[in-house]
Amino acid sequence: MVAKSGRGAEPTGEPEGGPVGDYARLCFSVYAAHHALNRVYQPLLEDLGLTYPQYLAMAALWTRDGQTVGEIGRALQLETNTLTPLLKRLEAAGLIARARAKSDERVVVVRLSAKGAALKARAAAVPGCILAATGLEAAEMERLSAELDRLRASLKVEDA
């Protein structure tokens, strides 16, 4: 436990900085930024008929087709209990096909359909729109991403 003797946060309301005034502010900042980014993505992805997690799954397949559910889950940091229904919705939308692997019947391989592969071109504009929406320089985004990734990596060790 780190000494929390010095409380630097001023108790004068919370117009900015969120409802928590302590070190937990970082968590709220991440939490709020997550929702704010989702709100930016939503109208962009609505044209593609995707949600943000669905877009992530498609992006993983656009990078490398034929991944298993587990591989996609590791890429997206999601469990099968989240991925399975999500992939089923993508399959129902005709964007992917799921099939058990012949070599190992436990594994489900996910492949892009022609429609799903074609969607890549229409989605190509999305990252640029996001960059523009953030108003940040690409280099600054890169740095911020790296810091968040570092934060996440150190958090993962905290299990026990």
Added chain:
Amino acid sequence: MVAKSGRGAEPTGEPEGGPVGDYARLCFSVYAAHHALNRVYQPLLEDLGLTYPQYLAMAALWTRDGQTVGEIGRALQLETNTLTPLLKRLEAAGLIARARAKSDERVVVVRLSAKGAALKARAAAVPGCILAATGLEAAEMERLSAELDRLRASLKVEDA
């Protein structure tokens, strides 16, 4: 369970950088950090019988009791369609009381119960645990928070 494969020279797939390789990486970093932080919070808050959004709502009331649903929503960046059920669960848990204001019957004022106010002391250790879990210096957390807040603020203008 959650595969935390060895960090470092892992040739398979994309252990770092996420599924999207472009500017959208920032979004995934925020997205993944959000979930990772939630996983750290969960065991801490489980002892208090709270989820993270519930903790945020309680923290807002610990800072200033008697806020309206709308005020809490603005502090947490949440709509009433999220807050109303959340507050009802807190009320069912005996932590708060909700009541229409006499001056304006449209407004619902949320007040801490004795049990809810008492929970503040037990929750006091949480921010310190979070700081320790991040492995960051307080100053660095502050800086990262500020950058994320700035990002969120610029995103909010992007509506149209």
Added chain:
DNA sequence: CGCTAATATATCGCGCACGATGTAATCGTA
């Protein structure tokens, strides 16, 4: 006073996210 608009909250449906649990296939080891 009556009527319309604005405000504050609530309800509904959908899609994540995850803990807990279930199931089938494969592996390990004797």
Added chain:
DNA sequence: TACGATTACATCGTGCGCGATATATTAGCG
């Protein structure tokens, strides 16, 4: 070969988060 352990997905229940919509109260305006 037998059989328990492991692996890979799937299922179920709960709680967010939000778009769309509903309801009730208040404000504004002629």
